[in-house]
Amino acid sequence: MAYTYSYPHPAVTVDIAIFTIRDDALQVLLIKRAQPPYRGEWALPGGFVGLEESLKHAAWRELKEETGVNAVYLEQLFTFGHPQRDPRERVISVAYFALIPSDKLQIKAASDAADVGWFSIDAIPELAFDHKKILTKALERVAAKFNYSTIAFQLMPETFTMPQLQHVYEVMTQVPIDKRNFRKRMLSLNVIEPTGEESRAGAHRPAKLYRVLDRNKVDHIK
Amino acid sequence: MAYTYSYPHPAVTVDIAIFTIRDDALQVLLIKRAQPPYRGEWALPGGFVGLEESLKHAAWRELKEETGVNAVYLEQLFTFGHPQRDPRERVISVAYFALIPSDKLQIKAASDAADVGWFSIDAIPELAFDHKKILTKALERVAAKFNYSTIAFQLMPETFTMPQLQHVYEVMTQVPIDKRNFRKRMLSLNVIEPTGEESRAGAHRPAKLYRVLDRNKVDHIK
DNA sequence: GCAAAAGTGTTATCCCTACACCCATGA
DNA sequence: TCATGGGTGTAGGGATAACACTTTTGC
16 A cells, blocks of 8 residues: 655654643653664654545544543643754654543553653653654743643642642642642632542641642633 | 656645734735646645755755745744645645744745735635645644744744734734733843834834844743 | 741732823925 | 923822741640
8 A cells, every 4th residue: 555645745743741640740651662764662653644534633532542542631742843853754743732630540551660651751762753852842832831720730630739839839749839829829829719528638637628720721820 | 857766655735824013913924826736726835855855955945935034933833744635646744933023024925926025914815725724733833833932933023012912913813902011021131232223103102122132042931 | 846848928029001292304 | 382292209008028936636
């Protein structure tokens, strides 16, 4: 089977930086490449775009293949097209990033741990292709969005405590926050409500649990 | 001459929304298509990405072909890849936008006015392909950036007055601004300086001229 | 009872907004 | 001299930032 064109065509892929919070750290899903090029090296999950599917559909498909998850936040990041970014042929990659709540993680990523794994963003190995650049840009974008949107809640589980939420903010933006001011700021957004439950988690006062009002909405604030 | 691949490849184009301020209005450059599909309709300038050139290079090339300009602000906008966005074959378009200072406009766009033209953004004709969507997204991005960056100065000529600058802001963001507050805000950015010259332009007090300190720098503010 | 983390209010500061009159020019 | 648009300062309000002690639990 061969496909012929009257002028040269590049290949087009999607690559996805999939983030979650695990063990109090921001982590990204990486895959160990089974085929050359860069065989044995870690890379962002991705693959070729089908001729009949949209870019977002391709991204969803890859995301689901790797994580089993579907209802998560997915956003187009940037398109990388340096002529030599893939040694095989000209490959243009449309990069996406996804945010997955910690409690939606499926076993998939853990099951065959040899070739799929979560990596804390301050312990990223060498990456294949230009995936380091993609990851860096994704982190920049997400961190920036924390400051002017309610994107952070896309990383939170069904119920969560205020200190947990604050921790996510601090991990992502790398700046410590005053907990009283943080609490006021979050509550004034009107996107979360207390569940009435509490989380008892050790030798200290229990924390009140909150829940997101509308999981599918990401507001632009200010 | 034919190019053969073992699996199907899409075509990849760049399309550019080129903005400038002309006649006190925000305008975009459009091209009347000489070939089908959409022959005779207006479209954003664009073209196929060469196999050996980067995406940005392709955008620069198209930009220069149409405007003769090279030193302007150019930013990747979004990649559009709906499977049916082009009736010929699968075409994925990496969209860019460019901002050109009004005094850098070359004669090119005016010379053969039949097939190239500047259109005020509130008088855009029907556009070919999904170019309306691209243009809308470009306008959203630029307007948003006006509020958190110094991107506005990319539209200003070598020297300009404060009322001119304010007008650009008002045209772009669609909100009237108090001129005293505006002046303070602009000066506090520390990116412009008075030239010492004045602009005499009618039966009224002359306006002081300003110049951008570093034309190539676009700051992220706040 | 003690260590550990959660919860809670008030004050000061800064930034943004609102607002009105005089000035320089060309006709 | 008059019409036109350019230039200038201050005061109030709202949002943000700084800051310390009490509460609840498990061991």
